[in-house]
Amino acid sequence: MKQQPASPSIESxxxxxxxxxxxxxxxxxxLMLGAPTHMMPQEVYEILHQQLPSLSPNTIYMTxxxxxxxxxxxxxxxxxxxxxxxxxxxxxxAVCRNCGTIRDVxxxxxxxTPLTLKRWxxxxxxxxxxxxxxxCSEMEKPS
Amino acid sequence: MKQQPASPSIESxxxxxxxxxxxxxxxxxxLMLGAPTHMMPQEVYEILHQQLPSLSPNTIYMTxxxxxxxxxxxxxxxxxxxxxxxxxxxxxxAVCRNCGTIRDVxxxxxxxTPLTLKRWxxxxxxxxxxxxxxxCSEMEKPS
DNA sequence: TTTATTTCTAGTAATGATTCCTAAATGAGA
DNA sequence: TCTCATTTAGGAATCATTACTAGAAATAAA
Numbered sequence: 001m002k003q004q005p006a007s008p009s010i011e012s013x014x015x016x017x018x019x020x021x022x023x024x025x026x027x028x029x030x031l032m033l034g035a036p037t038h039m040m041p042q043e044v045y046e047i048l049h050q051q052l053p054s055l056s057p058n059t060i061y062m063t064x065x066x067x068x069x070x071x072x073x074x075x076x077x078x079x080x081x082x083x084x085x086x087x088x089x090x091x092x093x094a095v096c097r098n099c100g101t102i103r104d105v106x107x108x109x110x111x112x113t114p115l116t117l118k119r120w121x122x123x124x125x126x127x128x129x130x131x132x133x134x135x136c137s138e139m140e141k142p143s
Numbered sequence: 144m145k146q147q148p149a150s151p152s153i154e155s156x157x158x159x160x161x162x163x164x165x166x167x168x169x170x171x172x173x174l175m176l177g178a179p180t181h182m183m184p185q186e187v188y189e190i191l192h193q194q195l196p197s198l199s200p201n202t203i204y205m206t207x208x209x210x211x212x213x214x215x216x217x218x219x220x221x222x223x224x225x226x227x228x229x230x231x232x233x234x235x236x237a238v239c240r241n242c243g244t245i246r247d248v249x250x251x252x253x254x255x256t257p258l259t260l261k262r263w264x265x266x267x268x269x270x271x272x273x274x275x276x277x278x279c280s281e282m283e284k285p286s
Numbered sequence: 287t288t289t290a291t292t293t294c295t296a297g298t299a300a301t302g303a304t305t306c307c308t309a310a311a312t313g314a315g316a
Numbered sequence: 317t318c319t320c321a322t323t324t325a326g327g328a329a330t331c332a333t334t335a336c337t338a339g340a341a342a343t344a345a346a
Contacts, residue, residue, distance in 0.1 A: 061304065077220060092257075
């Protein structure tokens with residue numbers, strides 16, 4: 001009894017980007033594009049390797065990059081490590097320096113580029129808040 | 144004829160942090176703490192290796208980390224790579240995706256942490272603008 | 287000063303993430 | 317079904333960084 005197949009749009013979205021449909025890509029798409037998530041390539045590999053034992057890390061890297069180029073994912077860097085975000089809308093992130101949790105943070109009104117960058121052509125902006133998430137804050141409290 | 148020695152304060156600043164004075168550390172300090180700069184460990188190594196041929200990359204990594212822990216430098220990440228910034232005041236960065244130039248960008252008024260993070264304990268915030276610097280913008284212009 | 291103690295450095299090996307390379311496999315259109 | 321360009325697996329290569337260790341050097345004590 002198969003689960004409801006990935007929303008039909010996923011496959012068509014990939015095709016629209018001129019990508020061939022392969023089991024590997026479909027698996028990555030189902031994992032990453034279904035619900036809001038942040039994952040490192042390695043995590044993706046570990047999860048999918050179970051259902052596709054022959055899968056290679058290489059393929060994960062390539063697939064994630066393809067998806068990013070197609071605008072399906074956004075690549076962000078947290079503490080120097082690559083993380084792929086299924087939400088491509090403009091937003092910031094908060095990361096817990098204890099447990100590593102990543103949380104989306106809506107950013108306020110669209111801010112104008114600072115005067116200092118008047119002569120730059122800015123394409124992207126990223127902002128990361130770093131600290132302790134509520135759960136870890138609680139744990140660290142002195143009794 | 145020796146150049147004017149490093150400002151006496153550099154040595155004392157290191158000592159205040161409980162650090163032993165070594166030629167390696169002094170060299171890193173003179174390079175990084177003298178003027179505003181952003182450098183990757185590798186760059187630091189390549190420069191200093193010339194005056195201290197026996198210097199090892201290892202030492203650079205350790206020294207930079209020590210300096211960071213002592214609050215003399217700030218470690219930032221640009222596109223997933225570590226960069227050490229001699230300016231430890233609060234500010235943002237812009238990076239040119241063509242030539243790699245990094246520019247300090249003053250950030251406006253101190254912004255309050257977004258509501259979403261009300262229950263977090265935020266310790267740091269970093270923001271990076273990415274695009275083309277004025278020089279590279281100019282070059283890319285269609286004739 | 288000289289000696290003792292502790293930290294620091296160089297060098298090498300190890301790690302972890304990512305990329306490169308190539309032959310074989312496989313989608314997709316003719 | 318056949319063909320061909322794309323994609324994959326797998327292993328080697330790379331790059332930044334860390335771990336380990338013995339010897340060197342800096343500081344503290346005598």
